Amino acid sequence: xxxxxxxxxxxxxxxxxxxxxxxxxxxxxxxxxxxxxxxxxxxxxxxxxxxxxxxxxxxxxxxxxxxxxxxxxxxxxxxxxxxxxxxxxxxxxxxxxxxxxxxxxxxxxxxxxxxxxxxxxxxxxxxxxxxxxxxxxxxxxxxxxxxxxxxxxxxxxxxxxxxxxxxxxxxxxxxxxxxxxxxxxxxxxxxxxxxxxxxxxxxxxxxxxxxxxxxxxxxxxxxxxxxxxxxxxxxxxxxxxxxxxxxxxxxxxxxxxxxxxxxxxxxxxxxxxxxxxxxxxxxxxxxxxxxxxxxxxxxxxxxxxxxxxxxxxxxxxxxxxxxxxxxxxxxxxx
Ligand SMILES: NC(=O)c1ccc[n+]([C@@H]2O[C@H](COP(=O)([O-])OP(=O)(O)OC[C@H]3O[C@@H](n4cnc5c(N)ncnc54)[C@H](OP(=O)(O)O)[C@@H]3O)[C@@H](O)[C@H]2O)c1
Numbered sequence: 577x578x579x580x581x582x583x584x585x586x587x588x589x590x591x592x593x594x595x596x597x598x599x600x601x602x603x604x605x606x607x608x609x610x611x612x613x614x615x616x617x618x619x620x621x622x623x624x625x626x627x628x629x630x631x632x633x634x635x636x637x638x639x640x641x642x643x644x645x646x647x648x649x650x651x652x653x654x655x656x657x658x659x660x661x662x663x664x665x666x667x668x669x670x671x672x673x674x675x676x677x678x679x680x681x682x683x684x685x686x687x688x689x690x691x692x693x694x695x696x697x698x699x700x701x702x703x704x705x706x707x708x709x710x711x712x713x714x715x716x717x718x719x720x721x722x723x724x725x726x727x728x729x730x731x732x733x734x735x736x737x738x739x740x741x742x743x744x745x746x747x748x749x750x751x752x753x754x755x756x757x758x759x760x761x762x763x764x765x766x767x768x769x770x771x772x773x774x775x776x777x778x779x780x781x782x783x784x785x786x787x788x789x790x791x792x793x794x795x796x797x798x799x800x801x802x803x804x805x806x807x808x809x810x811x812x813x814x815x816x817x818x819x820x821x822x823x824x825x826x827x828x829x830x831x832x833x834x835x836x837x838x839x840x841x842x843x844x845x846x847x848x849x850x851x852x853x854x855x856x857x858x859x860x861x862x863x864x865x866x867x868x869x870x871x872x873x874x875x876x877x878x879x880x881x882x883x884x885x886x887x888x889x890x891x892x893x894x895x896x897x898x899x900x901x902x903x904x905x906x907x908x909x910x
Contacts, residue, residue: 579604579606579607579903580604580607580643580644580667580899580903581608581609581643582609582611582641582642582643582644583600583607583609583610583611583642583643583644583645583646584610584611584613584638584639584642584644584645584646585597585600585610585611585612585613585646585648586613586614586634586639586645586646586647586648586649586653586657587613587614587646587647587648587649587650587653587671588612588613588614588622588629588631588648589612589614589620589622589631590614590648590649590738590739591735591738591739591742591887592648592671592887592891592892593612593614593622593646593648593649594622595887595888595891595892596646596648596891596892596895596896597610597612597622597623597624597629598892599861599888599892599893599896600624600625600896601624601625601626603896603900605625607624607625609641610624610629611629611632611638611642612624612629612630612631612632613631613632613633613634613638613639614631614632614633614634614649615633615634615649616633617630617631617632617633618631634649634653634657636657636660639657639660639661639666640664642661642666643665643666643667644666644667644669644899645657645658645661645666645667645668645669646669646671646895647668647669647670647671647672648671648672648891648892648895649672650672651672651673651674652674653672654670654672654674654675655674658670658674658675658699659699662697662698662699663697664697665696665697666697667696667697667698667700667898667899667902668697668698668699668700669700669702669895669898669899670699670700670701670702671702671891671895673704673788674701675699675701676701676703676704676788676792676795677791677792677795678701681699681700681701682698682700682701683701683702683703683792683795683796684700684701684702684703684796684894684898684901685703685708685711685712685715685796685894686894686897686898686900686901686906687712687715687840687841687842687897688711688712688715688796688797689796689798690897690898690901690906693898693901693902694902695902695903695905696902698902700898700902702891702894702895702898703788703792703796703894704785704788704789704792704890705732705736705816705884705886705887705890705891706728706730706732706736706785706788706789706807706816706818706886706890707788707789707792707793707796708863708884708889708890708894709816709818709863709882709883709884709886709889709890710728710789710793710818710820710882711792711793711796711797712840712842712843712863713820713837713840713843713863713865713880713882714726714793714797714801714822715797715840716833716836716837716839716840716843717822717824717833717836717878718797718799719836720828720832720836721824721825721826721828722824722825723799723801723822723823723824723825724802724823724824724825724876725801725802725803725821725822725823726793726801726802726803726804726820726821726822726823727803727804727805727820727821728789728803728804728805728806728818728819728820728821729805729806729808729818729819730774730785730789730805730806730807730808730816730817730818731808731810731812731816731817731818731819731854732774732785732807732808732809732810732816732817732886733810733812733813733814733815733816733854733886734761734766734809734810734811734812734813735813735814735886735887736774736809736816736886736890737761737762737774737809738761740759740760740761741759741761741762741766742813743759743761744757744758744759744760744761744762744766745766745767745811745813747759748765748766748767748768749767749811751767753767753768754768755767762809766809766811767811768811769811770808770809770810770811771808771809771810772806772808773807773809774786774807774808774809775807782805783807785805785807786804786805786806786807789803789805789807790803790804790805812854812855813858814854814858814859814885814886814887815853815854815855815857815858815883815884815885815886816854816883816884816886816890817852817853817854817881817882817883818881818882818883819879819880819881820879820880820881820882821871821877821878821879822877822878822879822880823874823876823877823878824876824877824878825876826876827870827875827876828876828878830868830869830870830878833868833878834847834868837865837868842861842862842863842889843862843863843864843865844862844863844864844865845864845865845866845868846864846865846866847866848866848867850866851866851867851881852864852865852866852881852882852883853883854883854885856883857883857884857885858885859885859888860885860888860889861885861888861889861893862884862889863882863883863884863889864882864883864884865880865881865882866880866881866883867879867880867881868880
């Protein structure tokens with residue numbers, strides 16, 4: 577296969593699904609057979625490359641002909657349809673967390689471990705949006721140094737929780753800051769607020785999002801990182817930011833680190849005194865890294881500030897790059 581012939585996007589009415597259709601249209605504008613699937617059709621339509629597609633209810637029949645399936649719905653949907661479609665010979669790119677830590681399923685950021693993707697039918701997991709942005713700079717560092725400790729604090733956009741969360745933010749903003757909770761995506765108001773909880777909190781005091789950062793990063797990079805995270809939701813629509821502290825096995829000059837980062841596909845270094853922001857990163861496929869500096873006290877310690885569009889590189893673009901890697905052996909554009 578040199579180009580996909582029949583593509584199915586499951587979750588096409590959601591934030592990731594809509595962005596997938598946009599990125600697919602940018603990179604494969606001539607694609608003729610694209611099916612947009614969701615829980616129900618309901619007479620809805622979505623746009624693909626200037627065409628209007630009907631939304632259909634997901635079923636085995638709707639997926640049977642597809643040679644490429646993007647799953648951007650729920651973990652239960654991925655469990656039900658992912659292995660089934662892959663067994664029939666489709667490349668299945670799963671955006672849910674269902675198979676990410678399955679040892680049989682590659683978890684891929686193409687610039688880091690794209691070699692794990694085969695040509696043809698396979699189930700491939702795409703990581704969590706915060707993990708994708710984090711592993712690119714860590715990969716650049718690991719090419720030159722051993723990483724002995726990583727501490728991450730995230731500032732995650734509301735779109736990372738899906739369309740209902742964006743609706744909650746908008747309803748609360750319409751009320752003016754200081755109002756009540758206006759939705760079910762978050763237990764406290766998100767407008768004008770900062771929530772130190774992304775997903776469920778476990779008995780150890782860590783949230784699911786924080787565990788994803790630790791476990792997924794180690795699986796992708798193939799090494800222990802001693803990574804601990806604090807994942808925080810902020811009232812930003814699109815674009816996750818991460819303040820990252822990394823300890824290396826020996827001291828390094830921040831200018832050398834900037835050079836390593838510049839040499840890594842997919843990364844854009846933002847030079848001091850400028851720094852990346854979610855609003856500037858939104859709509860872009862790059863992972864932006866700025867504020868690269870030595871720790872004040874620990875000679876092997878380094879600080880970075882990372883920003884990426886969670887719906888594009890954090891989700892849709894990474895998934896389409898997995899398709900490109902499967903087709904061409906590399907992603908044509910990072
Ligand atoms: N948002 C992000 O930044 C991000 C990043 C990385 C990964 N992800 C993952 O990507 C997936 C989609 O996230 P999202 O933010 O796009 O969510 P979303 O905006 O809430 O959209 C959910 C989509 O899933 C569909 N869906 C729900 N239940 C379904 C079912 N039983 N059968 C078929 N389709 C069903 C919905 O269809 P209906 O319109 O019919 O309800 C809708 O298209 C999730 O697994 C999420 O964890 C999200």
